[in-house]
Amino acid sequence: MAEAADIQGMSPAPARRWVRRTAAALAGAPLVAALLAGVAAPQAQAGGASKAPTGSSTVSVSLDSLTPSAPVKGDTLMVSGTVTNKGKETITDAQIDLRVGPKLYNRAAIDTAGERTGYVPGSDPYPIDDKYSETIDKLPRGGSREFSLSVPVSKLNLGDDGVYQLGVSLTGQTNRAPYDQVLGIERTFLPWQSEDRDSKPGISFLWPLIASAHLTAETGSDEQQTPVFADDDLAAEIAPGGRLERMVALGSQLPVTWVVDPDLLASVDAMTKNYRVKSGDTTVAGTNQAVAKKWLTALEAAVAEGKVVALPFGDPDLASIAHRGKNVSGTLSHLQTASEVAGVTVETILHVKPSTDFAWPVEGAVDPSIVDVATSAGAHNVIARSDSLQEDDSLSYTPTAARPIGGGTTAVVSDARLSTAFQGDMTKAGNSTLAVQRFLAVSLSLAEQDTEKDRSLVVAPQRMPTIAQAQAMARALQALDDDRWTRSVTLTQAAATKPDAGATTAIPRSSQYPKRLRSQELPTQAFQDIKSTQTSLDNFQVILTQPERVVTPFGNAVNRSMSTSWRGRALEAQLYRDSVRTYLQGLVNEVQLITKSDVTLSGRSATIPVTVQNRLLQDVDHLVLRLKSENATRLELNNGGAVAEQPIRVGAGHSQSVKFDAAANINGQVQMTAQLYTQDGKPYGEEMAFTVKVSELTPTVLLVIAGGLLLLVLAGIRMYAHRKRANADGATGEDGGEPEQPSDPTPDTGPESAEPSGTGEKVDR
Template sequence: MTTRTRAAAWLGAAAALLVAGMPVAGVVGVAEPAAAQELPASLEVQVTTISPTVARPGGQVRLAGRIVNMSAQPVGGVAVQVRTTSMPVSSRSELHRLGDPQLGEILTGVLAAGSYSVLTDNLDPGKSHRWSATLDVDSLGFAGFGVYPVAVEAIGATPIGYGVLGEARTFLPHQPADAADDLGVAPTRLAVLWPLVGVPRRDPEGVFLDDRLAAALGPGGRLRRALDAARNRPVTWLVDPELLQAVAAMSDGYQVRAGTSEGGGEGGGEGDSEGSAAGTTAGTGAAVAREWLADAREVLTAADAEVVALPYADPDLVALERRGLSRDVTASVTAAPDVASEVLEGAVSGGVAWPPGGFADRATLETLRVAGVGAVVLDRRALPPAVALPYTPDGRATLSTTEGPLTALVTDPELSRLLAARPRGRAAKRLALQRFAAVTTLIAAERPDTSRTVLAIPGRRHKLDARYVDALLTYAAASPWVELASLTVDRPAPLAGVPRAPLTYPPAQRRRELALDYLADVADLRDKLSGFAGVLAGRSNAGTTEMSQAILRTESSAWRSQPADGVALREATARHLDQRIGKVYIAERNLVTLTSRRGRFPITVVNDLDVPVEVGLQLTSENAPRMLLADPEGDESRARRQVQVDLPTIGPRRKVTVEVPAQARVNGIVPVQAHLLTPDGATYGEVRSIKVRATDYGRIANVLTGGALVVLFGTVGLRLARRAVAAARSRRTAR
């Protein structure tokens, strides 16, 4: 609804009669004068009833609502009248101009017969008065099938003049026959894409940051309304598999990180139970999760349901491509159908991507096509027609990529906006419904001999008004010139080949992307996970799939508007990954001693994982002039500053010790850096610094031992000699 203030100069001649309360109803064909006195805004026109929505020959249309005095002064002689034209709206641009007029712009047309009525002699500030007008359709002079503008004007007297003090604009579709076939109008196929997209909030261990998802799934919650609003409607469901996975996890009972926020909208990152100061508490949403999941399975696995799995966790596709994380784009696309199928217990197709905002650049489309995406949902502003068209083109277009053609599902911005709207108040809802009716009628009237497919999609995390959406879809289902259709049953449209302008990715969209420094930290996580997966022997998993999905959750487009929650989830994921990596490590030894300048010292590598690992060991002397190292399995004489040691496969919960040869040139302590290597030679885990002390204890011991032997043998020899001398003396004495 819009309210406009202007003076109606034509009323000047009738002002005295109006003030006196004499009606001028039935005045028809009075044109708007060239000039009009503008008066301050004072009256708001609310339209709460338009019945029926579509005007038909021989029938009547009743309009009703309230007039509200928004000024600080009383308004006298308040009356209402309806103005329309006999010529239909010719284009959507004209519909926009007429529906949202500039201040003071008057609808050029005629007064509808019987529409004028005096409401009250005086309307005090803040007060309202009911009004109604019944229009005979045949008297309106509508020229045929189409959309006709309607202006409801509120008239009154203020201290500075008398005239039109408020207005509401709307439109009346006119149907001169009972069916589209009788009209000669090919119905417009309206494909409504209906997203079920959540906000990731689980850490790699499945602990939830908060319990807000429970509120979204419960009665009146966003996801509850989204599921119910399109139930039994021929829409195409676009489902985030991560949401289904999270709800399934909740339904079996779950834990929530203690001490995290419970308020606000959906959002979240998670902590980590190991090494985290915060504990966990039992979640409260298991029951609502089970109920929602049961309903989702019923709706999404119905025989006539069209369901497509979006990329896992709704990633910020363009931002990932720009940061060089195209492998994660591919991972999110390939994981989606399997995750969705597992939760829904039925086959779900993938191959459709929906970049945030409906905008993408060429490089992202190339990556999506390589990943197996066959169709991408784009806003019409991202891929407009190459030239201005007098009609709405078909919503399908073909884009070329190096991997082959890619279908663009081009959504209509206005229909999408109306579908996602949450009009406040009865009047706003009624005018929004009438605008939806007008737009769909005008699309059919633009090219009545050609059936086209137009696509509409609400916001990915829209908080819809269920009754309002139900009214829109009910109207579309009943309209003879609109056919609700799913994507898969659409037949190719004759106008699908309309030339399109080059793909557009405006700067405003780039500014909304996830920050590059944030994604740099996410890229580090991906590199760490690659290293961890590389050391696992054979086909061991050890939670790498869960870790990979947790990293994908840190790349969700949800963090565009909730960056703090994204950081929390990323940090929790990093903590958990570091803990897993840290379970394969070099046992800490602060000091080892060589008993001579040549010798060996022990290094122990521990595997605390439940799976075998394959790692190497690299040792580096930090003071090569004082100490060199050698390969334990090689020639010890070929000592050098750095050596790499091949280790055998280390079994689960096992350790391996190797003796490393070292050669010291002088006595003293030399730091030696030790770290593990992945099979492809990358550094794994933390670097240890081991102090190796070289001494001459061995040489000194040999000297001491030799001296002792000399003394021992000398003493023994001396004693033997003395004995011999004594014996000789005894023999001489005996003689």
């Protein structure tokens, strides 16, 4: 018995108490029934899903608070929580006990203890002294009761430094089982270190500032180009008590590496000035400038030491690009641009120079194509995770995070257990407490590993932690803040640590990429949509005299279209891409040809006007208007050609009428087409078709013309004869003179007009 007590980390007093309880159980029921109540009873109820829990699952035990999380000598451990009776009977003569031990020597033992459910005699530790317990006379069916246990650490009889099991149990009786039995238990871990360590692994904790996209591609027509937000949700996140406000407030007190999406900074910076928010079919003025300024000021102070990593602008989904987008032309160039503007954006807004050579695939899952895409954009370090880049059994310890994977690229491998410790619902105090204790336990077990090597560990949590998750992470880091068994390092320092020679450097095959993550990726169609938008933008910007007013907002919107934040939100992602493309097409259509009606020629030669309208708020240039006759034999342009073109420049908000010379040879109808082109020969906008009617060169007209010519000839003969007689009369002394000639007739053409042609219009000759 003494040997057993020593193994379980218990004093002689608890051992005597256990003997008394066993004797009581022998008096009231068979020993087997007492010991196996926690195992056999649930099995007996397996056939009835509607039946209430029994055995050691009868009572739910929640550990809502455990302080200090990692005690030292002289501390008093305080554990509080709630017990709830889930069974069908009232529980009487109950006692809540604290159980400590045994020591868990590695991470596998921690995992096993954490997965165990129900009371397991022989595996679970014995209760400590009764004086640190709490009694409950009666706990009715469905009833709950808060508890609080307090015990000096010196009374826990902890031995060597390491991780110990810590449990809280409720022992009681029911009418059907009138003997002491464990009716509920919850386990956690107690990290214990009594002496300072000589060798401490470094730990780099990433603190992500990332949000979903809120800015649209739209801007106001004013000189400042007032930005337009899709909603005002970002203001709620940065306002006091909001998720991002809490992230900054908590992170400012912690030794972390800030991982920032520059798009978030740009969006908040836009909110510090005038901005608009969509509201139905219109927009309203944004009112959260003060909130935005306060958040940026707080963040700038928090990152003043310069531990900042900038992701590519918009946090593009590297896996989606690698698996679905890289074969769509232009996609990789967007990623390159997003990487190039990242550093400038962060430095301009936060006044600190960030590191820009880190890529962070979703959940650290990598394959060769993801690594290739990441490095193509300039990253030299890829943040992976140990459940993706898994170790073999060649090492007896967890190697340092840095792993050379070829081509000058380093995989910075985060620890999967530590990185996923705070996922799930942390709003429940019990979940949060367990997560903190497990994180500390795992980190201590890593520090306890038998190696003198200089190691750096990396923790890469979820990209957008909730407030409760961030608070839990902060509590865990605060417990390590005094360098108990780890030391704080930046991500850059972790990546530069000398790699372990035996650590794996083999990147998993593409077929090993998790199906769950692959199903969340952006589809290939998304990248084709982006390509279509970029093509329209390229054609549009070449005609603008101020292209930067369009290129910048649309370029940023294209980057947001590839964001990791769209995972699991396929419909919202599609709607965002559609809104960008629709808005751009609307701007493109502001420069167009005004539709013409049929044209009637008033003579053999004429000018045909075509009007170009510019409803943009900037001039357009570098356009060519091309007019084409489908029948040059009947109607030719510009001295004999079938096609004529002229360069175009149209002022903001104006229309420009362009005139083409035309000559009619044969009467009838001729189909004409007008089309705008950019100077590099690409069509711009829709082609416009209209008809020219050559209707005045009829036989009657020709007869009239011939008759007129005949009359002129006859008049000339008459004038010659008359002059000859006059000369003869002059020779005989008779007076004579020239007959007075009539003046030129009134011109039959009107002045040229720059207005568009009307219905049945006649064009100038």
